[in-house]
Amino acid sequence: MTRMNYAGAVVDVLRICLREDPRFAVMGNEILGLGPERVQFEALQQEFADRIFFPPCSEAAFTALAAGAAMCGQRIFAHLGLGSFAYPAFSSIANEIAGAHYASGGTIKLPVVLHLCHGVLMGGASQHSESPQAMFWNIPGIEIALPSSARQAKGLIRTAFRSDNPTLVISHGMMFGAEDDVPEEDYAIPFGVAEILREGRDVTLVAMSRTVGTALTAAELLAAEGIEVEVIDPRTLVPFDRRSLFDSVARTGRLVVADETRLSCGVASEIAAMVAEEGFDLLKAPIIRVARPDAPVSASPQQEAAMVPTPQKIAAAVRRVMGHG
Amino acid sequence: MTRMNYAGAVVDVLRICLREDPRFAVMGNEILGLGPERVQFEALQQEFADRIFFPPCSEAAFTALAAGAAMCGQRIFAHLGLGSFAYPAFSSIANEIAGAHYASGGTIKLPVVLHLCHGVLMGGASQHSESPQAMFWNIPGIEIALPSSARQAKGLIRTAFRSDNPTLVISHGMMFGAEDDVPEEDYAIPFGVAEILREGRDVTLVAMSRTVGTALTAAELLAAEGIEVEVIDPRTLVPFDRRSLFDSVARTGRLVVADETRLSCGVASEIAAMVAEEGFDLLKAPIIRVARPDAPVSASPQQEAAMVPTPQKIAAAVRRVMGHG
Amino acid sequence: MTHSWSAAHKTAVLERMLLIRRFEEGLVRLFEQHAFMAHYHLYIGQEATGVAVVEALSAADRIATTHRCHGHVLARGADPGRALAEILGRSTGYCGGRGGTMHLSVPELGFIATSGIVGGCIGLANGAAFALKQAAGDAVVAAFFGDGSLEEGVSYESMNFAALLSLPVVYVCENNSKGALGSVGGGFPTSVSAVKDLTDIPRCFGIPVETVDGRDVEQVFAAASRAVAHARQRKGPVFLHAVTERWAGSQPLWPELATGETDLAMAWDASRISGPHAAWYGQHDPVLLYARQLLAAGVLRQDELAAMDRSVADRIAAAGQFALDSPLPPAGALLDHVFA
Amino acid sequence: MTHSWSAAHKTAVLERMLLIRRFEEGLVRLFEQHAFMAHYHLYIGQEATGVAVVEALSAADRIATTHRCHGHVLARGADPGRALAEILGRSTGYCGGRGGTMHLSVPELGFIATSGIVGGCIGLANGAAFALKQAAGDAVVAAFFGDGSLEEGVSYESMNFAALLSLPVVYVCENNSKGALGSVGGGFPTSVSAVKDLTDIPRCFGIPVETVDGRDVEQVFAAASRAVAHARQRKGPVFLHAVTERWAGSQPLWPELATGETDLAMAWDASRISGPHAAWYGQHDPVLLYARQLLAAGVLRQDELAAMDRSVADRIAAAGQFALDSPLPPAGALLDHVFA
Numbered sequence A, B: 001m002t003r004m005n006y007a008g009a010v011v012d013v014l015r016i017c018l019r020e021d022p023r024f025a026v027m028g029n030e031i032l033g034l035g036p037e038r039v040q041f042e043a044l045q046q047e048f049a050d051r052i053f054f055p056p057c058s059e060a061a062f063t064a065l066a067a068g069a070a071m072c073g074q075r076i077f078a079h080l081g082l083g084s085f086a087y088p089a090f091s092s093i094a095n096e097i098a099g100a101h102y103a104s105g106g107t108i109k110l111p112v113v114l115h116l117c118h119g120v121l122m123g124g125a126s127q128h129s130e131s132p133q134a135m136f137w138n139i140p141g142i143e144i145a146l147p148s149s150a151r152q153a154k155g156l157i158r159t160a161f162r163s164d165n166p167t168l169v170i171s172h173g174m175m176f177g178a179e180d181d182v183p184e185e186d187y188a189i190p191f192g193v194a195e196i197l198r199e200g201r202d203v204t205l206v207a208m209s210r211t212v213g214t215a216l217t218a219a220e221l222l223a224a225e226g227i228e229v230e231v232i233d234p235r236t237l238v239p240f241d242r243r244s245l246f247d248s249v250a251r252t253g254r255l256v257v258a259d260e261t262r263l264s265c266g267v268a269s270e271i272a273a274m275v276a277e278e279g280f281d282l283l284k285a286p287i288i289r290v291a292r293p294d295a296p297v298s299a300s301p302q303q304e305a306a307m308v309p310t311p312q313k314i315a316a317a318v319r320r321v322m323g324h325g
Numbered sequence C, D: 001m002t003h004s005w006s007a008a009h010k011t012a013v014l015e016r017m018l019l020i021r022r023f024e025e026g027l028v029r030l031f032e033q034h035a036f037m038a039h040y041h042l043y044i045g046q047e048a049t050g051v052a053v054v055e056a057l058s059a060a061d062r063i064a065t066t067h068r069c070h071g072h073v074l075a076r077g078a079d080p081g082r083a084l085a086e087i088l089g090r091s092t093g094y095c096g097g098r099g100g101t102m103h104l105s106v107p108e109l110g111f112i113a114t115s116g117i118v119g120g121c122i123g124l125a126n127g128a129a130f131a132l133k134q135a136a137g138d139a140v141v142a143a144f145f146g147d148g149s150l151e152e153g154v155s156y157e158s159m160n161f162a163a164l165l166s167l168p169v170v171y172v173c174e175n176n177s178k179g180a181l182g183s184v185g186g187g188f189p190t191s192v193s194a195v196k197d198l199t200d201i202p203r204c205f206g207i208p209v210e211t212v213d214g215r216d217v218e219q220v221f222a223a224a225s226r227a228v229a230h231a232r233q234r235k236g237p238v239f240l241h242a243v244t245e246r247w248a249g250s251q252p253l254w255p256e257l258a259t260g261e262t263d264l265a266m267a268w269d270a271s272r273i274s275g276p277h278a279a280w281y282g283q284h285d286p287v288l289l290y291a292r293q294l295l296a297a298g299v300l301r302q303d304e305l306a307a308m309d310r311s312v313a314d315r316i317a318a319a320g321q322f323a324l325d326s327p328l329p330p331a332g333a334l335l336d337h338v339f340a
């Protein structure tokens, strides 16, 4: 184990992949965000100058390029930038990448790794604060991983690199500095396996990405009140570990989902709908979503801060389901 | 009342708007789809040749153009084509249109009317069968209407034309020939008001767009078995008529949502999540979603047919919730 | 880059062009019989371009194509039966029936995914070229697309990126919009561009260009060979602009056999040419043009040509029967191949 | 299109350029004081372009701009206090604090929505031009964007469409990438283009172009006046390519006052110019260049210039105080303005 920040873990795993596969290439600008950790990327730039590409500001074209290369067996880690910058590439993703394997009757493989940064940043306002993962969950054919720590980033990107499918790895733009104990050796975290970060008998609390930390803080607050929350991080949306979710709800009978995507048709909605459909009999209380309100993000700090799930909001939701049934 | 098909109703309301506002313009190719009804558009072409524009195959640019015109008070009905063709324009919609009013602190208005065709077509395969409305519901700032009949098309497009907000009107690509009794006079159907198409005490069945017809057929099947289904058509996703939905669930205690968007993070998920959150105590049974499976659409007819909600699938879901609780 | 095809090779080239023609004509009939329902696009009128460009490629080269893909796949030697089966959604089709007309693709023949999104294949082709460049060897990519693709922004982005990375890709712009009606005329939407000469677009990125008569298979082959050589020598992308007259049957939104089933006798008997499509038969139809050329040069005799046509017709008839006899993949296999 | 500015007007133009400079310098200080947190972009080095183009516009004309918008808004006469308040997210800001640095926009001065998406404003500007063309009058649109916008496909699509519709839009490409590091150098990503001369791009759509020295306010004004006249006469779009040297403070991802707070005395005292940024002070800084020109021409005296600078500094100080004293909009008003 080494103490390492999220940016370092990304560099670490990209280095492993670049060393392993001499054709593996990395493409994108500001792969480690705009914060001070961005300079950690320089280590890769030095070691693999010929396999690091800074594309033009042409998201649609370089995403398609990465996809086409994958069709010919060359894997590229393509960083699209922020969620909003994935929108100009939306056709490349939804039209070209997602369905290619299917439409070819399984004859074409497309093992591209797409990466983007999501989330409310500091002053990102309406065009630099997107969390588009729910939209991508609505597009079948792409595996989606949302690391919530440096350790997960290393292990999940490693799995993405090995997958035969297109994968989308989504980092929170404010997490690159978050430190964690990360195994030094090479390891992979399987897709479709949730991580239970805290056990608890009263309420199942699902969270991903940066919101996992928020959820754990909420769980501490609630523990002090005698409420034991079980915090589950699905780690990947596609494939989704339904089993772990349903097992937990079977134990607790209560579900709160905290997530930074927007409320309507967001990630929390899908998880709630899944349980309302297949786990209804397990439930003692309503399923509460703590999500981003259905509004663009304001550039003003108080309004911006009110967009994201906080320990207080999550705790309030948990108390609400505890008062029920 | 006149008997009129959906295409005719679209022509009718566009004519009213074009006559009313001498600056109103219509832009797009194949506005009435690829079926035989497409020729009905020629009437407009003749009367308003100077205000009908056939743009280049540049969805991003002409969507942005329509938005910019709206910012200067000129309203355009911009037809993007199929759902898949809206993807190249995704940045224009999600980045430029949705948040502009908000980011300007309410100083800029953007009354553009976007139109697209969704749904599984005949042989549309993986790139011509999209139903992207759930993704758009995840983007705040755009009103979304989904007419389920010629009458609704006329009334909802009229309201879109009068709205101060960007609106997205989504027609099912296979509905242009569907006939209905349509009032001859000018009328508007308010956004955010659901229509109850059939009353019933046992199960609330929510459906939109082309699936309304399917739901009504299912309701007939079920009535023969003694199950009385209440069929509700929200007509607009944004704003959403929560009141009518909750009132109905309060009466029936059971909810099935049938919709052609895909299961994960789809329209049905959001409606289910809403009720699992705010209407939990009303529920006697799980909420079942009858949606499009999480797969691209196959070009092969049997597989294609299996993608859409059918009366049989809906009836099976209703029976399942009836057997419960 | 000189080339000289032997007489036998010329005959084989013509036969391939004719195969495409008869395949497409047969497809219209299958559509009329409701053997499939999809919106589809025919390669009639462009046979010379596809066949010539594919002739200029090697086995290791890759190909990207669009909604108008049938001819490219057949030019590369695909089995007409499996191609028709694919269009009819049968499980014997190249993509197990899942791709259909829009996504007909034969990976074993070097095709990457076929995209029905205008402009979609250009970026994918860049990626294939990127992969080929990083790998050893001298393989190249040919990307076929219509003039309409140059209205989509991603095409410009992609040309810029290919020029920057000096990718071994040959862009083959099949400009079939000469005389096309477009939406304004109630026809298929095509070419709405302010650019007077489409080659100005690649030129502005420093990409070498060549315009050829897309109806003339030997002319296209010569130019395509130069283009492929350029890319093979790792000198970067090239843009080939092949201009054809729009075939009347592709004017409307849904294809029609406007010019009838091709009467090959028009190649040797000018008196059969008349009516509203006389100019097509006489000057624009690439199959008739090449047939006439080979007859005039003595490469082929009239009876040999007629025999070739009968054999092609038999192949297409058998292919159609094969497709119709093939099973549809079951609804239950719907979720197969969503993921690898 | 001849122009001749009076001495008073020249002085006013210089004052506006100086106002932008001091505004941006003040903004760096506010950022250093944590008065706002957003990633932001300064207009330093491009003052001549923005001021000159805006000078060429009339009140009824519309303007579209990008992430690098501060200078355009001030050039058009926006109040520095309300502009700073917007950047600081205060409710007295032009957008009530919701837009911030990326979306600073002043509809009452003719701005349409400001987009922080590269390439985003070009399509919107087309729309404004479309609306102005359909309406009576002769108003035009000026769209300001960076050279990087020409890497986004939507820009190409938009130029094509504007040319087709003959829209009254003046595209002002502010090419500040001369000498820029870009991502490869660890700096702000900018200009990754295979196009040698960016004006080749609009040219290929048949759009008239002109390249000007973006540091020279009178030269830009002359060219902008010609361009605006062209659009006003409804002759279609025009492309103005204004080239400036990249300011050292905009090289890194986050702006820095690399050249310090501008010492205006360098306009009359060359001995003050030295160090790593000597070329900037001497040849590239548009404010110093114009100040020198007006001093040399006797339009202004040294003491007048110094007095102007003090008055500008006072305005900016007051503006900063106004912004800092203004309230933040409350979290409770979060859902206001999602819909009109």
Ligand SMILES: Cc1ncc(C[n+]2csc(CCOP(=O)(O)OP(=O)(O)O)c2C)c(N)n1
Binding pocket: B057, B059, B081, B084, B085, B088, C041, C067, C068, C116, C117, C118, C145, C146, C147, C148, C149, C176, C177, C188, C189, C190, C191
């Ligand atoms: C992004 C997108 N927009 C619109 C369409 C609908 N469409 C299908 S083919 C076509 C015309 C394409 O013209 P061109 O590229 O010249 O090809 P051609 O059919 O003439 O061979 C259009 C607009 C599409 N498939 N994709």
Ligand SMILES: Cc1ncc(C[n+]2csc(CCOP(=O)(O)OP(=O)(O)O)c2C)c(N)n1
Binding pocket: A057, A059, A081, A084, A085, A088, D041, D067, D068, D116, D117, D118, D145, D146, D147, D148, D149, D176, D177, D188, D189, D190, D191
């Ligand atoms: C679609 C999109 N991709 C990426 C970015 C990130 N980005 C912000 S500014 C910028 C560079 C723009 O260069 P240019 O247009 O020349 O403007 P400059 O900053 O040099 O004035 C980039 C890539 C963005 N804002 N939008």
Ligand SMILES: [Mg+2]
Binding pocket: C146, C147, C148, C174, C175, C176, C177, C190, C191
């Ligand atoms: Mg064409």
Ligand SMILES: [Mg+2]
Binding pocket: D146, D147, D148, D174, D175, D176, D177, D190, D191
């Ligand atoms: Mg620049």
